[in-house]
Amino acid sequence: MKQQDWKERLGVVYSTNPDYAYDVPAADEPDTLPPAQQRLRVRMERAGRKGKTVTLVTGFVGTADDLKALGKALKTYLGTGGTAKDGEIVIQGDVRERVVAWLRQAGYADVR
Numbered sequence: 161m162k163q164q165d166w167k168e169r170l171g172v173v174y175s176t177n178p179d180y181a182y183d184v185p186a187a188d189e190p191d192t193l194p195p196a197q198q199r200l201r202v203r204m205e206r207a208g209r210k211g212k213t214v215t216l217v218t219g220f221v222g223t224a225d226d227l228k229a230l231g232k233a234l235k236t237y238l239g240t241g242g243t244a245k246d247g248e249i250v251i252q253g254d255v256r257e258r259v260v261a262w263l264r265q266a267g268y269a270d271v272r
Contacts, residue, residue: 192222195267202263202271204254214242215256217249217263237262 200219206212217234220227231244234251238258242251251259263271
């Protein structure tokens with residue numbers, strides 16, 4: 161049993177059945193679109209990041225694992241740090257041109 165599993169069952173008040181197993185509904189993730197059908201947007205952002213410049217890649221449609229794999233491949237190619245979560249890839253620094261070039265080479269046709 162996970163520690164603090166009560167957070168997942170906030171809607172259940174009490175059950176007297178000792179064999180009751182609460183079912184956690186699975187979050188529906190969309191299927192990952194092929195690279196040619198993805199519409200990715202690449203932009204630079206500095207606001208809300210204490211003056212640090214980051215490059216954002218947004219618009220990815222797919223599973224969280226596929227997003228993390230794409231983020232890891234980008235970070236490895238660029239040799240920079242970053243993260244991939246909440247439907248966007250954040251890469252440290254202003255590397256927009258290199259990101260767009262790599263994505264187009266990888267088969268992502270609609271990159272802006």
